[in-house]
Amino acid sequence: MGMYMIRRIVFAIPLLWAISLLTFVLINLSPMDPAVVVLQAQGVPVITDELIARTQQQLGLDQPFLVRYIHWMADCLQLNFGNSYITGQSVWLLLGPALVNTLRLTLVSAVSIIIVSVVLGVICALQAGRLLDRSMRMLAFILTAVPSYGLAALLIWYFSVRLDWLPTSGMESYRSYILPVLIITISYAGLYFRNVRSSMLSNLNKDYVLYGRASGLPERTITLHILRNSLQVAVSIFCMAIPIILGSTVVVENVFAWPGLGSLSVRAILSRDFPVIQAYVLILAVSFVIFNAISDMINAAINPKLRNGL
Amino acid sequence: MNILEVDQLNIKDTHTGKVIVDNVSFELRQGRCLAIVGESGSGKSLTCRAIMRLNPSSLHQTGRILFRETDLNALSAREMRNMRGRPIGMIMQNGMSAFDPSCVVGVHFRETLGEHYGWSRSVIDAMMQEAMQSVMLNQPAQLMNRYPHELSGGMLQRMMIALTLVLKPDIIIADEPTTALDTLSQQEVMAQFIHLRRTLGSSMIFISHDLGAVRHIADDVLIMKSGQIIERGETGQLFTAPRHDYTRQLLSARLTLSDHFRQLINEE
Numbered sequence: 001m002g003m004y005m006i007r008r009i010v011f012a013i014p015l016l017w018a019i020s021l022l023t024f025v026l027i028n029l030s031p032m033d034p035a036v037v038v039l040q041a042q043g044v045p046v047i048t049d050e051l052i053a054r055t056q057q058q059l060g061l062d063q064p065f066l067v068r069y070i071h072w073m074a075d076c077l078q079l080n081f082g083n084s085y086i087t088g089q090s091v092w093l094l095l096g097p098a099l100v101n102t103l104r105l106t107l108v109s110a111v112s113i114i115i116v117s118v119v120l121g122v123i124c125a126l127q128a129g130r131l132l133d134r135s136m137r138m139l140a141f142i143l144t145a146v147p148s149y150g151l152a153a154l155l156i157w158y159f160s161v162r163l164d165w166l167p168t169s170g171m172e173s174y175r176s177y178i179l180p181v182l183i184i185t186i187s188y189a190g191l192y193f194r195n196v197r198s199s200m201l202s203n204l205n206k207d208y209v210l211y212g213r214a215s216g217l218p219e220r221t222i223t224l225h226i227l228r229n230s231l232q233v234a235v236s237i238f239c240m241a242i243p244i245i246l247g248s249t250v251v252v253e254n255v256f257a258w259p260g261l262g263s264l265s266v267r268a269i270l271s272r273d274f275p276v277i278q279a280y281v282l283i284l285a286v287s288f289v290i291f292n293a294i295s296d297m298i299n300a301a302i303n304p305k306l307r308n309g310l
Numbered sequence: 311m312n313i314l315e316v317d318q319l320n321i322k323d324t325h326t327g328k329v330i331v332d333n334v335s336f337e338l339r340q341g342r343c344l345a346i347v348g349e350s351g352s353g354k355s356l357t358c359r360a361i362m363r364l365n366p367s368s369l370h371q372t373g374r375i376l377f378r379e380t381d382l383n384a385l386s387a388r389e390m391r392n393m394r395g396r397p398i399g400m401i402m403q404n405g406m407s408a409f410d411p412s413c414v415v416g417v418h419f420r421e422t423l424g425e426h427y428g429w430s431r432s433v434i435d436a437m438m439q440e441a442m443q444s445v446m447l448n449q450p451a452q453l454m455n456r457y458p459h460e461l462s463g464g465m466l467q468r469m470m471i472a473l474t475l476v477l478k479p480d481i482i483i484a485d486e487p488t489t490a491l492d493t494l495s496q497q498e499v500m501a502q503f504i505h506l507r508r509t510l511g512s513s514m515i516f517i518s519h520d521l522g523a524v525r526h527i528a529d530d531v532l533i534m535k536s537g538q539i540i541e542r543g544e545t546g547q548l549f550t551a552p553r554h555d556y557t558r559q560l561l562s563a564r565l566t567l568s569d570h571f572r573q574l575i576n577e578e
């Protein structure tokens with residue numbers, strides 16, 4: 001198992017490198033000259049070619065592509081993502097607190113999604129085909145189809161404006177979490193509980209379940225075996241869900257003015273603050289790779305067959 | 311004396327209304343081995359699972375299944391569960407898929423024996439290791455800690471036989487226990503089946519396509535075709551003087567097959 005983890009981590013390194021290269025290339029393809037962005041942000045009235053050239057030199061933009069990439073990479077490895085073009089602040093100081101806020105929202109939502117989908121998935125699988133199962137799936141289908149900003153507007157209007165129970169925005173107390181987490185849970189649990197349900201169902205007809213019954217094992221024990229095998233699929237899906245939620249908090253964060261990465265990145269994109277955008281994309285990509293590796297490791301821990309696979 | 315009497319067993323698919331097993335009656339005599347032979351889809355597996363009441367709920371079964379004096383078909387789910395494993399045991403066709411793939415095989419033995427006898431782990435391990443050695447599995451202690459995918463089909467089949475040896479059921483139901491194996495392991499597993507019968511003296515229902523194996527182990531034979539029993543009799547008699555056309559066909563199919571092989575070998 002230890003060897004497996006080391007191998008898994010080593011395998012992630014080239015992927016991380018490829019992602020960093022891709023991020024850098026894509027950002028550099030943008031038609032907007034960063035020097036112009038900086039000058040505009042500083043409120044320079046007339047932007048001359050000479051000024052642009054000087055700013056480019058200051059930012060190191062006059063150097064060849066490869067040199068700039070290597071510099072950027074070396075800086076990134078030390079968590080130094082440069083300074084914002086707009087405010088001049090260190091990107092890390094901007095992103096750090098926002099990342100923490102987003103991670104909080106993401107983790108609370110992920111826990112809520114996991115609990116809701118496992119509980120609903122197991123109940124629906126055990127009741128498969130009956131009324132409860134069918135109505136749950138129908139409801140989930142409808143709720144998943146509603147766009148989250150529409151749902152957010154509806155819930156804010158009802159719980160915050162009409163009933164005045166919950167805050168409309170910000171991140172003051174645990175009550176600020178309720179609506180955003182609810183909305184993220186509704187948009188994702190509908191999907192993931194189907195996964196849990198169908199993998200439970202596909203296990204119900206397996207031979208080992210029949211042999212367990214034929215050996216006289218109690219239903220309780222058999223259900224635990226089924227759950228153990230079904231959750232393998234679910235665990236990897238859940239781990240992959242975390243970076244997906246991380247990226248998709250953009251909508252919810254903007255609706256609720258949550259001081260997180262999502263709000264920050266939208267502002268950065270609108271003002272073409274390249275260092276911030278680069279860092280945001282990189283952080284998301286890295287979290288995808290990390291959570292993917294974690295999900296593989298958890299899976300290997302539960303599923304002995306995978307351990308020798310890599 | 312009959313240990314099991316199946317009386318007018320009828321199995322119907324409630325979704326399609328199709329009758330899959332059609333009023334089948336037969337009996338298993340104490341200490342004998344009854345083979346069920348028939349083409350694929352003739353309802354052999356469903357009949358055996360009906361005895362243990364293990365068919366999915368979409369299949370509705372009627373009729374009486376008398377085990378000693380009790381009608382299994384009339385028992386509550388809980389009472390039926392107590393019948394499974396110890397009084398009536400089962401050996402599956404494919405050892406590879408019969409054990410939970412995410413647990414070492416020892417887990418199944420401990421859960422099963424713990425459930426039926428309430429033994430401690432060390433007692434179970436000692437009993438299982440002895441039984442495994444008697445079915446020619448070496449280093450049983452290590453084998454108990456292996457995952458199913460780390461073992462061969464023949465080994466897993468013998469492990470099921472070993473568990474049955476410890477459980478000592480009155481009736482053993484084996485559904486094509488050698489079909490998934492290569493010829494060599496087939497012979498090994500068959501040898502262990504004969505050993506199992508000799509040791510326990512249990513009655514057995516043995517489903518197989520392999521008429522050679524049937525001839526070797528069974529005392530009585532049932533021939534099934536599309537959900538009905540079309541011929542029955544003692545093994546020797548049925549093999550030498552089949553009455554029904556279909557039986558003759560089955561037997562000659564086997565002969566022509568082996569003729570074909572002989573021809574192939576001679577040509578080489």
Ligand SMILES: Nc1ncnc2c1ncn2[C@@H]1O[C@H](COP(=O)(O)OP(=O)(O)OP(=O)(O)O)[C@@H](O)[C@H]1O
Pocket residue numbers: 323330348349350351352353354355356357366368369
């Ligand atoms: N769960 C089920 N629901 C409906 N029909 C089924 C079900 N299981 C099996 N059948 C049908 O019942 C018939 C008998 O199946 P069964 O498995 O008993 O055949 P078998 O004689 O054991 O064949 P084989 O030699 O291939 O194992 C088949 O036609 C099959 O399609």
Ligand SMILES: [Mg+2]
Pocket residue numbers: 354355356485
């Ligand atoms: Mg069958």
